[in-house]
Amino acid sequence: MSGATRHYVLAAGGTGGHLIPAFALATELDRRGHHVALITDERGAKIPGKPDFMPAHVLPAGRITRNPLSWFKGAAAIMEGRRMALRLFDSFQPSAVVGFGGYPAFPALLASTGAGIGSVVHEQNAVLGRVNRMLAGQVDAIATAYPDIDRLKAKHRDKVHLVGNPVRAEVLALRDEPFPPFTEDGLLRVLVTGGSQGASVLSLVVPDGLSMLQPALRQRLQVTQQCRPEDLEAVRERYRTHDIPAELGTYFEDMAARLAHAHLFIGRAGASSIAELTAVGRPAILVPLPIATDDHQAANTREMTRAGGARAIRQEAFTPKELAKQIQAIAQDPGTLANAAHAAWNCGRPKAVEELADLVESFGGSELMDVIRLADEPVGEREERYAGDAA
Structure with missing residues (x-):
């Protein structure tokens, strides 16, 4: 001072x-x-x-x-x-x-x-x-x-x-909280967002990708997904068809609380999103926005992916099969997911x-x-x- x-x-x-x-x-x-x-x-x-x-x-x-x-x-x-x-x-x-x-x-x-x-x-x-x-x-x-x-x-x-x-105070307050318990038979809570308005590509790919996970993992899913208003009903029907519990919305005011309970994040690689993921220590599957100026979202993923805290998938390669493959790799067992969470946390600058x-x-x-x-x-x-x- x-x-x-x-x-x-x-x-x-x-x-x-x-x-x-x-x-x-x-x-x-x-x-x-x-x-x-x-x-x-x-x-x-x-x-x-x-x-x-x-x-x-x-x-x-x-x-x-x-x-x-x-x-x-x-x-x-x-x-x-x-x-x-x-x-x-x-x-x-x-x-x-x-x-x-x-x-x-x-x-x-x-x-x-x-x-x-x-x-x-x-x-x-x-x-x-x-x-x-x-x-x-x-x-x-x-x-x-x-x-x-x-x-x-x-x-x-x-x-x-x-x-x-800098990140919001309510998110930074979660930094010293432990990673949510994730056991061999416990829930895998997945948080999906695409920025302030959601992203249609996530609405198209994520439900089908989650349905392709091995049954032992798929049966333990609990999903929270932010969608565009025009995508909401179609995404709800997809999850219903796949018998995957999902809470959907166009905007969540309590995003910090949802991040606190999540085991895995799927979404864009905006600067604010990555700052919050690394502040709290949450593993991620990142899909950089392909039209971002100078491809800056792809560059934003480098530190976190090199550390082992995230996996990045280019939008042109972002298929249900590829998503399932990457989730299976990062969440194959409690230890793998916890290690990825710690790697993400180490990238944080509180x-x-x-x-x-x-x-x-x-x-x-x-x-x-x-x-x-x-x-x-x-x-x-x-x-x-x-x-x-x-x-």
């Missing part, structure tokens, strides 16, 4: 993957006595879970695509977002700006790096995202969730700090939010410098001075 109250700005795209770690960091910085503001887009400002103490500022989030027709409009939006960010910095006087990826983070970090304000980016995936790649040469630090990061230039590796991905907060505080400057900054020229004028110095 720094002992001085500081101001920090967090900038994140409008998806849960970007905002969940931002909200966790905001809560930790607030606990340490700091003031925190959020920069995001209209979608992000409406996502549930934002701490009440953190005001949200919506900035234009221009995107520059491969289509040349988008360039002028995208660049104009980025520059307007940068000007708006500088006005916010003038009044809020942040000690540092932290970006979590996504296009709304880009103008905020352009403003902070140009004005000489401390800047950090956090990468949730095992591939450096597009916005973080564009900013890697300008920011002061790059916080990562995995030891191996693709698309990170060698010249920027000295900026890297491995901290992990102090991610504390270590990220420590890193952010390290770019806050001394208490004396904070006093000077508050009494000094506005951020916009300071940016011009930095630009002159650089020239």
